[in-house]
Amino acid sequence: MSGKIYTLRELSELVGGELAGDGGVSIRGVAGIKEAGDGDITVVVEAKYEELLASTHASAIIRGGGVSCALPSIVTDKPFLAFVKVLELFAVSTDVAMEKGVHESALVDPSAVLGENVRIGPFCRIGRGARIGSGTRILFGAFIGDRVVIGNDCLIYPNVTIREACEIGDRVMLHPGVVIGADGFGYVWDGERHVKVPQIGKVVVEDDVEIGANTTIDRATTAVTRICRGTKIDNLVQVAHNCVVGRHSILAGQVGLSGSAELGERVTAAGQVGVAGHIKIGDGVVIGGQGGVTKSLPPGVFVSGYPAREHRLAMRLLAFTSRLPELFGRVKAAEAKIARLEKKDSHDETTKNDR
Amino acid sequence: MSGKIYTLRELSELVGGELAGDGGVSIRGVAGIKEAGDGDITVVVEAKYEELLASTHASAIIRGGGVSCALPSIVTDKPFLAFVKVLELFAVSTDVAMEKGVHESALVDPSAVLGENVRIGPFCRIGRGARIGSGTRILFGAFIGDRVVIGNDCLIYPNVTIREACEIGDRVMLHPGVVIGADGFGYVWDGERHVKVPQIGKVVVEDDVEIGANTTIDRATTAVTRICRGTKIDNLVQVAHNCVVGRHSILAGQVGLSGSAELGERVTAAGQVGVAGHIKIGDGVVIGGQGGVTKSLPPGVFVSGYPAREHRLAMRLLAFTSRLPELFGRVKAAEAKIARLEKKDSHDETTKNDR
């Protein structure tokens, strides 16, 4: 695909593992163990996947120390990280290999400041007083608002909108259709209509954040909506005004955070999770898919369901709920037995009184 | 931030409250009570937030009559509305302060009719027979379809798409990435494939509606999908074909309305709510976050959960569900006691018969 060829020996030196078997085999691509064909290298992380090796057509593998395999191999204690390095070697995105400089159709305000090696593609607009750091690429059709600051080595995919005064750190990736800094959703009812609360804050996206396609991050009412360093956000996620998402967190597809929610560091929210407004989620919390978090959570808990509860409890309650038909039956049977006992008792009583 | 400075006295006159304390203090910004610093004005709506005043660095506050505070103040019985007015004074969106007229890169069909002071930004397209009302601003990269009608004083943010024949009222705001009038999702299975049902209706968005980033409102199969006057819609919301959303309603982030759902006036749907097709939601209904409404609802109810039920009932059922482990235990204990009583009874019977 990429046209690149490495020997397995070269790869083992590039990714730092130990060579086992023929180091001269030519590697021309990377693939999953099922799809791999002649010339491909794949990965087996753990011994439990060994059985898949029997039918693979890969020419070589990257494997953990506990995995046995007769194929030419790179052996390492971090096989998946080694696999990632090999993927990086073969990754080719010609779309982002843009020509240097500013495309003739792009509109860069004279007051904007561009760093070295900034690349700006067709039909983009860079606003008044904006600053774009060196090495940053803005591909196509992007609206960069007035006074926006973007750091170094960012990658802004097509059709992104960043509204005025928002700040983007270094090495940030914004996928197509991302909207940063749209107005937060705030109104006050005056008796006749919803009066808009002006949203005069901004969004700050720190270094090494990645934001998925068509995700929206609203600006704060006042102050800042903040996505902290190293956090990764998937597609179609909604982050409302004044939220804070802590460092190295993960928000999967279609997650929604209501206004002023605060997430700690290394929080993981699975797909379609919803978080209520004005609550705090502690560091390291994990929220299962479609979970609905309605209250603040202490650090380290794993919750799921609606309303989100400690996961083992939630599972236990689901199991008990599944047994409700049985329970209703048991109660009915118990009631019948009680009725018989009572009838008997009353009969005995009568008999006794008759004596 | 905005460069504007007011004295507190000036502000009190502009927003209509009563001045308490030094009216000469200079106000240069607006902020929440925690973030406010020197030169900022903030708001305290109710006495219960008084304790936050002890540590604020604000130079002045807007407060309700029941709130005591030694800081220079504007006192009013509608403190939040006064705060909104002050926010409006300080709001600066240079992005929307566009140059007058049509940008040289924009494509306006000769048959389109533009009102006075219409501003059309770069890389927009205005279709055949479209009509744009006076004072309306279309920022960047917008596709305005043929025969689209847009009213006066609208604000259309970047990268919006409005397809042909849709109608937008006055003072409507469409945030970046909004799609109005894409085909409704309708097919009929002919035994071999899904045959597309042509969607020949349109979307009507009435006056004073606001629609959030990347939200989609589909055109009707025939007739109209309608968003009525004063309704506010958040980001990433899906409104399917032939829906009607009544006046002054609120749809929070990621809400989804299925085809032909009809919402009354002043309905509130919290984040990620789903509404089934062809049902009617009465005026003033409130639907809690992630609620799934599967049946029509009478006016004024507050529902939550899946399937959505009256909220107090839903809470009660959740509480009972949480007590299922206890209930299973109690039933088991009762069964044991019944077994003992039955055994005893049978023994007594035997004894009695023995007598």
Place this chain on the structure above:
Amino acid sequence: MSGKIYTLRELSELVGGELAGDGGVSIRGVAGIKEAGDGDITVVVEAKYEELLASTHASAIIRGGGVSCALPSIVTDKPFLAFVKVLELFAVSTDVAMEKGVHESALVDPSAVLGENVRIGPFCRIGRGARIGSGTRILFGAFIGDRVVIGNDCLIYPNVTIREACEIGDRVMLHPGVVIGADGFGYVWDGERHVKVPQIGKVVVEDDVEIGANTTIDRATTAVTRICRGTKIDNLVQVAHNCVVGRHSILAGQVGLSGSAELGERVTAAGQVGVAGHIKIGDGVVIGGQGGVTKSLPPGVFVSGYPAREHRLAMRLLAFTSRLPELFGRVKAAEAKIARLEKKDSHDETTKNDR
């Protein structure tokens, strides 16, 4: 609306039904039974909707054989398909009736290959080595990445992004804001940060697929994310990396598929459904609205709820859950009776022992 006029006789010949009543009546439009006015034709599929006919203002109807009606009619055993054909006759989308050729503002790389009658609208970019099939229309503001292949007679609405190397079949419709081929969401934690897993695969969208506004389909890590022939996807849907969606499936609005989920043929997922990663959904499965599928499912089942269970079971458990207040009451009453019986029993015992 469209300016077209047909007699009912002409329509009956064009759609293949039997004429009943005056074939000379002029039909100028199509509408639902409630909205239809003078000159409109509407449809009544089944006898149970007959009562609506009493108040319709339609000039003619298309009806099933079992429906009686005095209005001039086209009678057919597939009334809805006939209605669809009439809709097609009246459908007018001037937006997509573009001028031939490539708009002067569009950027087509010299290495791209365009078929016959390809139409490319304003502010589009066609990448290096891309191939666009004959009859395909790309409306406005679209980014078509390097080496993308698009088949014949496709319709690409405004502001779509297709990243490099993705493949689109024939007669595919992509609605506004669709993003095809953004990076899948994959990271590996190295102890200090999330290391991005390069996403070097692609997306393949087969023939006759339709994808709704602002929907996102991520490229595979390696290999392919595939949307099979004839599948229809609604707005704001998320399809993660390495998913496969089988032929003729239906994904309604805001559905989310996690990574490597595999759906069979003719699967139906209603609005806001979530599917966990790495699971398989059999052919013909139906998933109710907001359902959360956490495990693989055999063909043909109908599931709902979270976690998704067989629908009748899910309904039954909901019904039992609704009766929990009653059950708690019954258990309490049973416990009281048992206590009385035990007390009595103990008293009798004492009495007996006293004798």
